[in-house]
Amino acid sequence: MSNLDPARLPELDEQLTKLAPVDRLRWAFETFGDRAGIGTSFQPAGVVILHLAKSAGLPIRAFTLDTGLLFPETLAFKAQLEAKLGIQVESVLPALTVKEQAAAHGAELWKRDPEKCCEIRKVDSLGKKLFELDLWIAGMRRDQSNERSSTPLLSLAARPDNSDVWKLNPLVDWSREQVWAYLKEHDLPHNVLHDRGYRSIGCWPCTQPTSGADERGGRWPGFEKKECGLHTRTKKGLGG
Ligand code: SF4
Secondary structure, three states: OOOOOHHHHHHHHHHHHHHOOOHHHHHHHHHHHHHHHEEOOHHHHHHHHHHHHOOHHHHOEEEEEEOOOOOOOHHHHHHHHHHHOOOOEEEEEOOOOHHHHHHHHHHOOHHHHHHHHHHHHHHHHHHHHHOOEEEOOOOOOHHHOOOOOOOOEEEEEEEEOOOOEEEEEOOOOOOHEEEEEEEEHHOOOOOHHHHOOOOOOHHHHHHHOOOOOOOOEEEEOOOOOOOOOOOOOOOOEEEE
């Protein structure tokens, strides 16, 4: 367990900003060891992060939140990527199956109350996982949407009991073009749904193909909702 003083956040953020993403990951592993974890939903940025860690010999554990409502293509891509990189990505499951959720809250909760559905299927699962970690590595980038334009590289996030967990977005300052160029350069695969117009891929009931500047514009069509709550509900004061 790392004893990093939260007061060092501004100084560490400044140091890490000067480093390449792979060296940010090296710092993460050297500082936090097996208390660091890469959370991924297999978007291109996540693929880059997993590949950088693997190529640099950094055995950082990885996990994904399997809501039970992921596209079959996403699940197939997970298996493809694990085989390609020789890694295992842990599937973290919600407390309720989709059937149990329907029995408790009604069928297709995502159509009536996506906040509640995301809370049960994503936010609560992540919250449990964060108790095993001191550093959560995520794939947020500032150019993904207006809502993400001021995302910090390093921050302090909150576990469900409001205790601190460090959070690192090693590709925060990369553009979409840089991410895709990296995949091409290293002959890395992508989720086939990207070839069908999906730009940001989540659960099948809440994701549509989209075009335009907002990469996340196809998420939760028909709702004001822009984030599932993973990054907003765990946010702490210092820019999380
Ligand atoms: S993205 Fe949609 S289906 Fe998935 S957890 Fe959130 S509301 Fe439910």
